[in-house]
Amino acid sequence: MCCSGFLKMMMFIFNGAIFLAGAGILGVGVWVKVDSGSLTGLLESADAPSELSVLANVSYLLIGVGAVLLVIGFLGCCGAVKESRCMLLTFFSIVLIIFIVEVAGVVLLFVFNDLSDQIVVALEQEVGKSLGEQFGRSDSEGFTSVWNTTMKEFQCCGAKNYTDFDGSPFNTENVNVYPQTCCNETITVGVCNEYEAERSHIAGCVGKLVQLIEENAVIIAAVVLAIAALEIAAMVVSMVLYKQIGNKA
Structure with missing residues (x-):
């Protein structure tokens, strides 16, 4: 009893x-x-x-x-x-x-761990292509807003780097200007042009996401193990x- x-x-x-x-x-x-x-x-x-x-x-x-x-x-x-x-x-x-x-x-x-690098490269290429075609386009305001929010939140630039915006409507209409998040504010002089973006070396958002997951891998694994132990019990x-x-x- x-x-x-x-x-x-x-x-x-x-x-x-x-x-x-x-x-x-x-x-x-x-x-x-x-x-x-x-x-x-x-x-x-x-x-x-x-x-x-x-x-x-x-x-x-x-x-x-x-x-x-x-x-x-x-x-x-x-x-x-x-x-x-x-x-x-x-x-x-x-x-x-x-x-x-x-x-x-x-x-x-x-x-699939061994395929992670290939997946990241493929994702960077696919998303980078979308950025080059749609970012800053008048009929893609939602797309542009999503990326501006994402880049500001994660302090990243494009999928891989600033070159993803080459030839984009934003880049073309503003005469070789890139989103401000692609430049380091502490070293950038004036607008975020190609020279400033290149020397700022702001990481791409896909790489930032992968880095975030890797940095928290131990915590994620510990949580999964704790949940598994609780489920077994x-x-x-x-x-x-x-x-x-x-x-x-």
Whole structure:
């Protein structure tokens, strides 16, 4: 009886935390979706490039993850408190599926790790082409706004560097002028022209993104391991409770 009570308490604590985390993530996802002035709002515009428009789905991802966590937390808590074998089995099945997907994702990351450089180069070329064709064009204001916001936020220039803007409508109409974010403000004299942009050496946004991921790789790995350990513990506890409830019946 004491062991059963302890297991119930652990299930309630684990899944209470999961439920609250799900509610928080769901709330953030809804806020990002309804905030039309956010970056995702610009990304959903008709002028946004296809390479970046994928990021607009981040709100749907957050809403989906939050909803799943809410369901998992609810099933785990109610299943333990009400001693419902059906809820506990459903909880175990969902967590097991998520765990398998996570393991598969980690395996795929290792498999495709060697292709990361080629993917970055291909992405820089494709996005750079879009910049050269659309940045500063009168009918692509959404595209231009997205990139101005991105470059200012990450302190980067273009996909690879300032040369991505060569021949762009912005570069042509302003007579060989580049976006101000492509020049180092501390050394730039006057407008951001080719000479100032070249000597500023501002990194491209694709490289900045890769660098950001690499710098936080240890933190990401630690979080994934912690989540995996919590999932395993929750599955074990749920099955022990499931068995004990079955023995009582």
